[in-house]
Amino acid sequence: MARIHNFSAGPAVLPEEVLLEAARDLPDYQGKGLSVMEMSHRSAAFGDIMAQAEADLRQLADIPEDYALLFLQGGAHTQFSMVPMNLVRNGKADFVLTGHWAQKAMDEAGRFLDARAVASSEGTGYDRIPDLKGLNIRPEADYVHICENNTIFGTQFHTLPDTGGVPLVGDLSSDIFSRPLDVRQYGLIYAGTQKNLGIAGLTLVIVRKDLVREDLPGTVPLMLGYHTHLKAGSRYNTPPTFSIYMTGLVARWLLSGGGLAGAAQRNERKARLLYETLDESPLFKARVQEDSRSLMNVVFSTGDQALDERFVKGAEARGLSGLKGYRTVGGMRASLYNALPYDSVVALRDYIKEFEGEHPC
Numbered sequence: 001m002a003r004i005h006n007f008s009a010g011p012a013v014l015p016e017e018v019l020l021e022a023a024r025d026l027p028d029y030q031g032k033g034l035s036v037m038e039m040s041h042r043s044a045a046f047g048d049i050m051a052q053a054e055a056d057l058r059q060l061a062d063i064p065e066d067y068a069l070l071f072l073q074g075g076a077h078t079q080f081s082m083v084p085m086n087l088v089r090n091g092k093a094d095f096v097l098t099g100h101w102a103q104k105a106m107d108e109a110g111r112f113l114d115a116r117a118v119a120s121s122e123g124t125g126y127d128r129i130p131d132l133k134g135l136n137i138r139p140e141a142d143y144v145h146i147c148e149n150n151t152i153f154g155t156q157f158h159t160l161p162d163t164g165g166v167p168l169v170g171d172l173s174s175d176i177f178s179r180p181l182d183v184r185q186y187g188l189i190y191a192g193t194q195k196n197l198g199i200a201g202l203t204l205v206i207v208r209k210d211l212v213r214e215d216l217p218g219t220v221p222l223m224l225g226y227h228t229h230l231k232a233g234s235r236y237n238t239p240p241t242f243s244i245y246m247t248g249l250v251a252r253w254l255l256s257g258g259g260l261a262g263a264a265q266r267n268e269r270k271a272r273l274l275y276e277t278l279d280e281s282p283l284f285k286a287r288v289q290e291d292s293r294s295l296m297n298v299v300f301s302t303g304d305q306a307l308d309e310r311f312v313k314g315a316e317a318r319g320l321s322g323l324k325g326y327r328t329v330g331g332m333r334a335s336l337y338n339a340l341p342y343d344s345v346v347a348l349r350d351y352i353k354e355f356e357g358e359h360p361c
């Protein structure tokens, strides 16, 4: 099987073992004579798949009983509005801005409540997590929102802000379950599974149950109320069955590889190799300040657009795929999610060295 080195920002690389298991199961899931895709979401067989996936995800992050784990659809984009719709009480929310995704979450929330930035790194081109000391969080705010890992700018929170008891909401779309996660530090976490935990189509929401309101205004569609999905065990309507099955397989794979501590060790090793290569390089430069660097998305460039384009083209020719930076940032971005093998980063390091040799400064 010839597989490329897949640095895609998402949907992204899956563990080969998981793909092979899914392929084996595809026409006939465990001797039942049908595939998971053909099963009723109300069948006992699918009920078992979903219950096992939930149990494994709960075990991985030690999710306490007073937190619900919901299997939803609509991606993080739907959460940008579901969060304010469901958490609004006093009509205020505070945001730490780290660029595109954090801004989008704030803009969307601003359609439902008074959304305000309490910190931003816009002034330095989002090359860092802003200073989190002495944030002017409104004590009556309904929540404080962060994007824990900014996929586009390549920044990641390594410590969480002190919100003084205001529930913290995290968009973990690009770093969920890539390292140990203390769920209790959050009131609510949301993430699509298509980067670290499976395929597109499934959005995980982990929410403290006391934040789930039943008395939402009648203008909130039932489908967009957390209470609807909590009461229905994530089967209010047809859930994304195959995506849930795939996330279950990835959860199993993570458990067998030492859980989230094991994942963190592998992810740190990959990121260390790449950042060290960039820091030693006379040609390439990592975009983000050292203390804010993402272990998931490494953004870098030569500072010369034409040279960056040549690098990406040469990379593709060598089977190093998905390295083109986000369109508004340019340069390169290497996404090193859970399933990316260490060997892929070694191959990228070797190509960086080769390219440097061919383009002396």
Ligand SMILES: Cc1ncc(COP(=O)(O)O)c(C=O)c1O
Binding pocket: 010, 074, 075, 076, 077, 078, 101, 147, 149, 150, 151, 152, 171, 172, 173, 174, 192
């Ligand atoms: C941090 C972050 N938030 C939100 C999104 C949007 O996610 P979705 O496309 O699942 O709505 C992305 C997508 O890449 C992301 O990386």
